[in-house]
Amino acid sequence: MELRTLKTFQVVADQLNLTKAAELLGYTQPTITLQIQTLEKEIGHPLFNRVGKKTFLTPAGKMIKQHVDKLFGVIAEMDKAIKLLDGPYGTLVVAAPEYYWTHYLSQLIRSYVSHHPQVSLRLVSCNSSDVIRMIASNEADIGIIAGHSPTQEIETRLLEKEELFLVTTREIYEKHDRSYILKHFPFIYKESYNLDGLDRQSITEIDYHPATAIESSSEEAIKIAVMNQTGVALISANLIKEELESGALVPLHRLKQRLETHLICLKNRADEITIRSFADTVIEGWQEADLAK
Numbered sequence: 268m269e270l271r272t273l274k275t276f277q278v279v280a281d282q283l284n285l286t287k288a289a290e291l292l293g294y295t296q297p298t299i300t301l302q303i304q305t306l307e308k309e310i311g312h313p314l315f316n317r318v319g320k321k322t323f324l325t326p327a328g329k330m331i332k333q334h335v336d337k338l339f340g341v342i343a344e345m346d347k348a349i350k351l352l353d354g355p356y357g358t359l360v361v362a363a364p365e366y367y368w369t370h371y372l373s374q375l376i377r378s379y380v381s382h383h384p385q386v387s388l389r390l391v392s393c394n395s396s397d398v399i400r401m402i403a404s405n406e407a408d409i410g411i412i413a414g415h416s417p418t419q420e421i422e423t424r425l426l427e428k429e430e431l432f433l434v435t436t437r438e439i440y441e442k443h444d445r446s447y448i449l450k451h452f453p454f455i456y457k458e459s460y461n462l463d464g465l466d467r468q469s470i471t472e473i474d475y476h477p478a479t480a481i482e483s484s485s486e487e488a489i490k491i492a493v494m495n496q497t498g499v500a501l502i503s504a505n506l507i508k509e510e511l512e513s514g515a516l517v518p519l520h521r522l523k524q525r526l527e528t529h530l531i532c533l534k535n536r537a538d539e540i541t542i543r544s545f546a547d548t549v550i551e552g553w554q555e556a557d558l559a560k
Contacts (some may be wrong), residue, residue, distance in 0.1 A: 268309055270342075272354065273335050275302045280332045283322045352528065355383045355541040361409035362391040366486045366506060367528075371556045372549075374493055379548045386541055394457075394484035396475070409532045409542050411502075411549075413457070413486075419460040424532040426553045427524035430504035432511070432518045433470070436496050438515040448519065453479040453498030455489050470501070473520050 271429055279288045285296050306369050307314055312327035330556055399416050401407035454477035483489050493500035503526055510516040530549055532542050
């Protein structure tokens, strides 16, 4: 039996229509008919019955169809494995918050593309919660998040532990004492930090219970809000390094707990060569990208 003939049978069995099968295969109908007749002679059983204008598989046809589907499934897996020998390939969807794109990934992607030009990248900017959702649903292949993933099917690789500060502007700090600021000004934070001891209303480390809490999905938006004297913000030290050095922002408290940054992907896909190659680039270059900011 030739694979070409078996493929013709598979398509005809799927379509049960010679005209459609001919269009899909690029053959003439007489060619398809000849291949089916040849296969029937080899097997010794008819594969199709025609009743009126409709075509049906015979019992032998149904049995052969099951085995042919398995056969071409194995061949497809073999083709995929062979492609893996050539290195990373295909399209890779990478999801991460805007902060990581701006400060880290833009540099790392340049390095990755230069080494793996055969990979097409699709970049998605979203908050950490959406990154986790996209990875879990296979909408993205690999991602970066602030905090932890609660999903057991997701594998996480630690990239960095950042300091977190509770800050306000110099103007607010000079007008009010610390206790007044903590009591009366809104607390602006990012829920996806997922820190132990932090919830919508309190930071137990300093017994902080703000009257009003403002949640944002963007660290950049939090930074803008606190700079506009909207309130007190919990924000990573890396993002406000210049503002702290210039004195534009004043730290009210430095949290003992650090904000962990993780690279994530599905556990059952972690060994895929394209995902693994990108993960290796990020892990190896993360600290260097940090220093280059």
